[in-house]
Amino acid sequence: MSFSVPANLEAEIDELITHYPVKRSASLMLLHALQEHFGHISPEATQWVAKKLGLQPINVHELVTFYPMFRQSAPGKHQIKVCRTLSCALGGSHKLHEHFCTKLGLDPHAHGLQTTKDGKFSVEFVECLAGCGMAPVMMCNEDFFEGVSEKKADEILGGCK
Numbered sequence: 001m002s003f004s005v006p007a008n009l010e011a012e013i014d015e016l017i018t019h020y021p022v023k024r025s026a027s028l029m030l031l032h033a034l035q036e037h038f039g040h041i042s043p044e045a046t047q048w049v050a051k052k053l054g055l056q057p058i059n060v061h062e063l064v065t066f067y068p069m070f071r072q073s074a075p076g077k078h079q080i081k082v083c084r085t086l087s088c089a090l091g092g093s094h095k096l097h098e099h100f101c102t103k104l105g106l107d108p109h110a111h112g113l114q115t116t117k118d119g120k121f122s123v124e125f126v127e128c129l130a131g132c133g134m135a136p137v138m139m140c141n142e143d144f145f146e147g148v149s150e151k152k153a154d155e156i157l158g159g160c161k
């Protein structure tokens with residue numbers, strides 16, 4: 001599979017690298033930029049970043065697999081992210097995640113990114129979304145929701161076109 005980064009994005013990335021005294025220090029920023037553009041970090045993107053920074057692909061792969069904000073497969077059109085950190089875990093986020101997964105025909109016990117067959121929805125657990133006082137907290141794409149009940153979850157799903 002061919003992989004190419006658009007010229008304007010590569011120019012931005014080249015400029016970004018100049019902000020760091022050591023090229024390698026730009027690794028996370030490059031991964032964020034590519035994920036924002038492509039939706040996930042493919043093995044080809046990992047190799048591209050490694051080459052760009054003069055690293056071995058394993059040096060980049062270990063970042064992609066360590067940080068939960070990086071996705072290795074394409075998310076759905078509507079990305080549901082449920083916080084699983086302490087306040088939300090105590091406030092019912094596991095039940096909320098299970099509710100979404102059951103409604104969408106996904107595995108309620110899988111913590112990683114899952115996408116429906118039609119590509120419309122993806123569900124994943126994420127770490128603290130900085131709304132700890134109003135657990136459970138979640139996001140759907142860029143929209144933020146606090147104190148989400150199962151009824152509210154159904155409304156959020158219903159609002160996704």
Ligand code: FES
Nearest residue numbers: 083088129131132
């Ligand atoms: S613990 Fe869920 S938002 Fe902070």
